[in-house]
Amino acid sequence: MEAEQRSNPGARLVPGASPARSATMRAAVHQRYGPPSVLESSRIGIPQPGPGDVLVQVGAAAVHIGDYFVLTGEPYVLRLAFGLRRPRHGIPGRDLAGVVAAVGKDVTTCRPGDEVFGWSTTGTLTEYACVPADHLVPVPADLSVVSAAAVATSGLTALQALRDIAGVRPGQSVLITGASGGVGSFAVQIATAFGAEVTGVCSTRNVDLVRSLGADHVVDYTQTDFTCSDTRYDVILDNVEARPLAATRRALTPTGTLIPNSGRGGRVLGPLGRIVTARVLSVFTRQRLKPLLSVEKRQDLLTLADLIATGQVTPLIDRTYPLDEAADALRYVGAGHTRGKVVVTL
Structure with missing residues (x-):
């Protein structure tokens, strides 16, 4: 169901070694609220996982309308949660899929080299993301990294x-x-x-x-x-x-x-x-x-993985963009006429 792809992101990722503590990574970052043009391509330090965290080498990250609202800072009520004058976390994105690069000492649900998907609260438009282990589940067999990234939110x-x-x-x-x-x-x-x-x-x-x-x-x-x-x-x-x-x-x-x-x-x-x-x-x-307030739960993500594995649900992908074009991806989402999901690939 992939309507358009601008790269070849469907192939499986090849897991690499855990990056050195001094290494840096590419990320899409915004220091202030505003239109997608405020996003800048930056190099920042790679985060290190805590005891219950997983460091994920991000292969793809979906963006949705909520990411656009947080980027622009409108409606203003959002700023109560994300920063009044400027964003607390300057990296957009919530959904991701990729390969486990390293795990904290208390993590037992996955290990380096595993393919996982889920969500992060500190941004996913970056080459590596540090994610609590209970925010991730295994990627179903035969599901591309792009499709897996589109699922969570x-x-x-x-x-x-x-x-x-x-x-x-x-x-x-x-x-x-x-x-x-x-x-x-x-x-x-x-x-x-x-x-x-x-x-x-x-x-x-x-x-x-x-x-x-x-x-x-x-x-x-x-x-x-x-x-x-x-x-x-x-x-x-x-x-x-x-x-x-x-x-x-x-x-x-x-x-x-x-x-x-x-x-x-x-x-x-x-x-x-x-x-x-x-x-x-x-x-x-x-x-x-009954207005909806969705709450991310690992068990529900496993339920979705089962629906996907049994062929009852297939993520619909509209377009993919490389990380350097993340601003274009968010601009397209903000226009409000996507057909399924928009995914940024790394």
Whole structure:
């Protein structure tokens, strides 16, 4: 499902020796908030793993809309977590896949040379990343490093929304907006694996793509407004939130679940206003309005690895960029029309 690749990143990495303490590495770094042009290619010291950490030689790192928001510092509420005046961690990126270069003395789940994927909280657009061992799992057999890097954030969001919040069961009707995007492309496949009747909402150019992901029905939003049809859904995962809450609720069954999941909104509070509104409305209706707060869990990442290994889920890759073009990758993600995931290769 790789729509476009600008290099040949699918080959397996060849593990190398652990780097010397004095060695340096390439990284994409921003010292201030701003557009992607604030990213600079720098050489910085290679981090050393603590007792429970793993040093990963990064082969690929996915970027998503949250990385773009942190880079720009908007909505401003994000700065409470990432630094008020300037970013605390100047390396963007959260998802990664690569080869274990070294492990801390307490690590028993992997060893040097193992291929792993997962997430980091200190940036992944760099040649090496120091990651807690419980943030990593083995790469499934026959999965490329690029595809593995695309899984963690978007895959976990889709899994937890559908399984934990909505409790999707076989036979339920599930509608997913932004069905061709990062979270949406995982959600369509996961809901299908759970036995739901899946409807994906996307633009004209992505109708065939979303159908190929397993959707039973596809709504082209340029032709049809799903909130104005007579069809009602047990679950709506709204990754776009282009329609008012009141309109989207009309497409729910009387006891259905709506999960708002767009990070966009105003420059100050972002989506917080819509989240608060959804929670207040939940008190006065039998419909469940449940904004999503995804939490990375290693066990859930293992669940995704199993779904991938059994062929029920395949990461959808839109484009790949080399590290030197990380700014272009984030600019493309920020435009908001990705088809699956965007990955930076090293």
